[in-house]
Amino acid sequence: MKIALVGLGRTGEVVARYLLQKGALSMVMCRPNSSKVNKDLGSILNMQETGIIVEPTDHLEERLFYRKPDIVIDFSCSSFLRDNINTLAKCGVSVVTAVTGYDAAEINKIRNVAEKGNIGVVMAPNITYGVNILMLMAEIAAELMSDYDFEIFEEHHKYKKDAPSGTAKKIADKIRNNGMTYREIPTHAVRAGGIVGKHKVLVCGEYDQLEISHESFSRVAFAQGAYKAAQFIYDKKGFYEMNDIFEYEKRQRSLIMSECRAEQTLAELDLA
Structure with missing residues (x-):
């Protein structure tokens, strides 16, 4: 799973460090006029060079075509997804957005694009x-x-x-x-x-x-939630919220418990 991160504010930097530790981060973007553009991510995070150069969000289709991320995790602002959701869908890049401030029309637009079935979107105003x-x-x-x-x-x-x-x-x-x-x-x-x-x-x-x-207590909680949401949406299409992830995990746990009970029953029969 290759993840692109958009947004390098206070929380975005913590998310970037967490995704690096997971070995999942392949691309980082921020607004074109940011002082962080064209710098190695390591210099921004006060660590050794990572080989990931922070890119601006303009010419997005070209950048996505070249980098080919599976998922974009968005910690920027509502305008990024509002302006670029169709480009992301065209490129087949799914989205986890932890951004707040969307109005009803913007949410409907994002939902409609996701429900066309080309990409998956997880929208979570608080992703912890x-x-x-x-x-x-x-x-x-x-x-x-x-x-x-x-x-x-x-x-x-x-x-x-x-x-x-x-x-x-x-x-x-x-x-x-x-x-x-x-x-x-x-x-x-x-x-x-x-x-x-x-x-x-x-x-x-x-x-x-x-x-x-x-x-x-720490912004790492946001990073953990975003990574979990990215794992969930990796092989899915459509529009989801965090409660959908909970329901999915609940079904997975129930399935595992059923399998464990079946194995235990077989073991008891063998001993009988």
């Missing part, structure tokens, strides 16, 4: 596994505790532009789609210091309350 488990737990709470009040709190570093975050909006959507469609869900955003990412759902009743929270 833990926060996606938080979403599943919030869905369960919304279904079983619809008479409670729900509020969302999220914290990020002071350089994060969107507030509330794409993740917070996604959590709110999950809650609304599971029994809370008629209820406003207040969201509170903090932008301060170097906070990597923290999300909390507060569920309050008249006599008790429940808190569901997740905090990222």
